[in-house]
Amino acid sequence: MSPDESSLPAAPLDGNAVAGLLREVFIFDATSATLTCGGCGAIAQVGSARLYGGAMGAVLRCAHCDTAVLRIARTPMGLWLDMQGARSLMIAPNGAV
Amino acid sequence: MALQNGGALLGKWTWREFEGLPQTRVKVDIHCVTTWSKLDTNWQGVTIDTLLQAAGLSEPPRPYVMLHCDGGYTTNVPVEDLINGKAMIATHFEGKPLSPEHGGPARLLVPHLYFWKSAKWVRRLRFIPHDEPGFWESLGYHLYGDPWREQRYVGD
Amino acid sequence: MSETNTLAGPQRLLWRTAEVREVIDETPRVRSLFLSVTGWSCHRPGQHVDVRLTAEDGYQAQRSYSIASAPEAPQLAITVERIDDGEVSPYLTTEVRVGDRFEVRGPIGGYFVWTAALGGPLFLIAGGSGIAPLMAMLRYRAAVGSDVPALLLYSSRTFADIIYREELNQLAAASDGPSVVHTLTRQQPAGWTGPARRIDRDMLTEIGIAASAQPRVFVCGPTSLVEQTTQSLLALGHEANLIKTERFGPTGAPR
Numbered sequence: 001m002s003p004d005e006s007s008l009p010a011a012p013l014d015g016n017a018v019a020g021l022l023r024e025v026f027i028f029d030a031t032s033a034t035l036t037c038g039g040c041g042a043i044a045q046v047g048s049a050r051l052y053g054g055a056m057g058a059v060l061r062c063a064h065c066d067t068a069v070l071r072i073a074r075t076p077m078g079l080w081l082d083m084q085g086a087r088s089l090m091i092a093p094n095g096a097v
Numbered sequence: 098m099a100l101q102n103g104g105a106l107l108g109k110w111t112w113r114e115f116e117g118l119p120q121t122r123v124k125v126d127i128h129c130v131t132t133w134s135k136l137d138t139n140w141q142g143v144t145i146d147t148l149l150q151a152a153g154l155s156e157p158p159r160p161y162v163m164l165h166c167d168g169g170y171t172t173n174v175p176v177e178d179l180i181n182g183k184a185m186i187a188t189h190f191e192g193k194p195l196s197p198e199h200g201g202p203a204r205l206l207v208p209h210l211y212f213w214k215s216a217k218w219v220r221r222l223r224f225i226p227h228d229e230p231g232f233w234e235s236l237g238y239h240l241y242g243d244p245w246r247e248q249r250y251v252g253d
Numbered sequence: 254m255s256e257t258n259t260l261a262g263p264q265r266l267l268w269r270t271a272e273v274r275e276v277i278d279e280t281p282r283v284r285s286l287f288l289s290v291t292g293w294s295c296h297r298p299g300q301h302v303d304v305r306l307t308a309e310d311g312y313q314a315q316r317s318y319s320i321a322s323a324p325e326a327p328q329l330a331i332t333v334e335r336i337d338d339g340e341v342s343p344y345l346t347t348e349v350r351v352g353d354r355f356e357v358r359g360p361i362g363g364y365f366v367w368t369a370a371l372g373g374p375l376f377l378i379a380g381g382s383g384i385a386p387l388m389a390m391l392r393y394r395a396a397v398g399s400d401v402p403a404l405l406l407y408s409s410r411t412f413a414d415i416i417y418r419e420e421l422n423q424l425a426a427a428s429d430g431p432s433v434v435h436t437l438t439r440q441q442p443a444g445w446t447g448p449a450r451r452i453d454r455d456m457l458t459e460i461g462i463a464a465s466a467q468p469r470v471f472v473c474g475p476t477s478l479v480e481q482t483t484q485s486l487l488a489l490g491h492e493a494n495l496i497k498t499e500r501f502g503p504t505g506a507p508r
Contacts, residue, residue: 013476016499019362020303020317023266029363047364048498052168055131056213056233068169075237075250082236 015047018058021072022046025081028091038087039067046070046089098186098203100152101223102159108152112202118143118151121185125208127215128244140206142187145179148222159224163231164205167218172231173240174214176224178207186219211242211249268305269293271357273349274328279416282335283382284346285321287328290357295324298390299366299471299499302331302359306341314340319385319473319499320360323392329357332416334382365471365499369394373401373469375431376462378452378482380408380474383501384416387473391424391431403431404462408452408478410439434460452478454485464490469497476500 015031022030031047042064049060049069057073062085069085083089098115100107110118121144126136149157157176164172178184184207188195195201200217207214213233234240239248247253275287301319308314322330335346367375367390375394377387384407394403409415415435425433436448436456448456462468470491472482479500486496 013500013502014498016301016362016365017317017502019301019364020266020358023361027264029361031365032363045364047362055129056238057236066168071232071236073233073236073238077237077250077252080237 012061013051015045015049015051015060017051018053018060018072019047021058021074021079025072025079030089030091032092034090034092035069036087036090037062037065037067037069038085039069040065041087098148098219099221100148100154101221107154107158107224108148110151115143115186115203116188119147121147123185123206123208125206127208127212129212130238130242130249139191140185140187141189141192142185142203142206144182144185145222146182148186149180157224159226161225161228163223163225163229164216164219165221165223166204166216167220170216170218170232172205172214172216173225173229173234174205174207174210175228175241178210183207183209187215209244211239211244213238214242266358266361267292268356268358270354271304271329273351273353276349276351279332280414282346282414283332283416284335285330285332286345286349287322287330288357290329293329294360296320296329296360297324297363297366297368298393299386300360300362300389301386302329302357303361304331304341304345305356305358306344307356316341317361319389321385321388321392323389323396325393325396332382332385332388365473365497367469367471369397369399369401371469373403374462374466375401375403376468376470377403377405377431378407378461378470378472378474379405380452380478381410381414381501382416383472383474383478383499385473386499387471388417388420390471391421394431395424395427398429400429402462404460404468405431405433406436406452406456406460407433408436408438408474411437412440412442412445452482452485454488457482457485457489461489464492467492467495469495471497471499473499474501476502 019031033046035046036043042062050063052059059068060070062069067085071082073080099109120141122141124137124139127138128134160176162174162176186203187206188203203219204217205215205219237251239250239253242248269290269292271288271290273286274289277285279285301317303315303317305313305315318331321332333342333345336342379387421433424430438451441449472479479498483498
């Protein structure tokens with residue numbers, strides 16, 4: 001069948017795989033930013049979140065509770081970003097761990 | 098599978114009960130938003146008309162439906178586009194039960210709209226008074242999704 | 254208000270032209286490309302680039318590849334595994350010639366990065382082509398003369414599939430070089446005395462760096478290897494925040 005919308009691959013990737021896409025939105029590297037999940041409160045770097053995506057767009061889910069913490073779609077209008085599943089994002093100064 | 102109106106539950110079926118409802122088979126073309134189409138695909142499932150009947154509804158209570166699926170996915174479809182044979186909850190594709198990657202055990206099939214509207218892993222149909230954007234519709238995809246008018250994105 | 258330098262600091266990433274300067278076939282399915290990229294700024298070991306190919310009819314295909322070279326190296330290296338039915342890897346592994354050009358964007362990523370300042374010990378675990386970003390870390394470690402203790406546990410299908418085999422031997426032979434352990438999962442050559450199965454908890458216990466040493470762990474490869482290895486590491490007492498993972502998929506990420 002088609003490689004279409006909202007696909008749930010058997011083996012999801014992680015936030016590293018959308019680092020380039022996020023770099024179009026954020027002028028810093030987002031994968032090393034620390035995200036607090038709005039669903040369960042887990043704190044983890046964006047790079048470790050589970051990535052589900054297909055032709056429609058990317059959905060990053062909390063590795064602990066599966067809440068969609070970041071969603072991004074590319075449309076002719078531009079990149080749409082939704083982070084309502086994330087409570088907060090902490091970006092350390094360049095070089096800090 | 099459940100039907101809801103506001104907070105009220107209109108109908109609910111276990112998997113076994115759902116499989117026991119009258120089945121329909123269709124052969125349709127499907128249209129992906131990535132300009133990809135697949136012709137003459139065969140599906141089997143329960144039409145929305147049958148589902149409404151089974152819930153004892155002579156007509157849908159509201160003009161729009163929000164479909165709720167596993168993984169928090171939702172999509173919105175006008176009721177008009179679901180009834181009179183236009184849509185079903187599909188459980189079989191090409192004679193075989195739907196696999197999870199393809200939306201199994203049950204997905205919506207509404208072939209006259211872009212295929213992303215045929216939401217996978219559907220659990221619940223909720224009747225709503227006004228059209229609201231679902232998961233992808235709130236991220237730049239078109240509210241309605243008519244392939245003949247190439248309504249892929251907001252503003253198309 | 255203090256002065257701000259508006260030219261310094263993060264900026265949008267641009268697509269740049271990369272020219273292939275050298276091509277090395279590492280194994281029957283894997284090729285390294287050495288690129289000269291206009292306007293390239295430095296990268297950190299573990300980062301990747303996006304590669305974009307444009308066909309004559311305008312069709313574009315994009316994939317991400319880890320940078321396999323050290324930041325100190327004169328050319329940027331990427332190591333590509335040929336995926337049958339792939340859109341990009343067959344071109345890069347079989348058709349591309351020295352002098353060919355394509356677009357590259359990067360460096361990208363900051364989560365899966367190691368520099369000597371982060372300290373160690375350094376525990377690297379690779380499956381197949383997942384070795385690429387870890388090789389950048391080992392090449393960098395050698396280039397800067399770091400003596401942070403390092404161990405690479407590298408899982409390949411067969412002996413012939415080991416990418417960078419000779420170079421890894423040389424790195425391991427150097428004083429302060431990393432320890433390198435290969436496990437071959439599908440077939441082993443005659444006389445093979447090393448591990449001959451998929452990485453599991455026992456192997457990590459026997460061969461790996463103990464959790465008590467609090468190593469910085471980097472795991473890269475197919476999702477299944479990464480997931481199983483991470484579970485085993487956590488079960489052995491490694492802390493989650495010391496384990497960084499990068500999963501490789503067959504077709505690349507959404508764009």
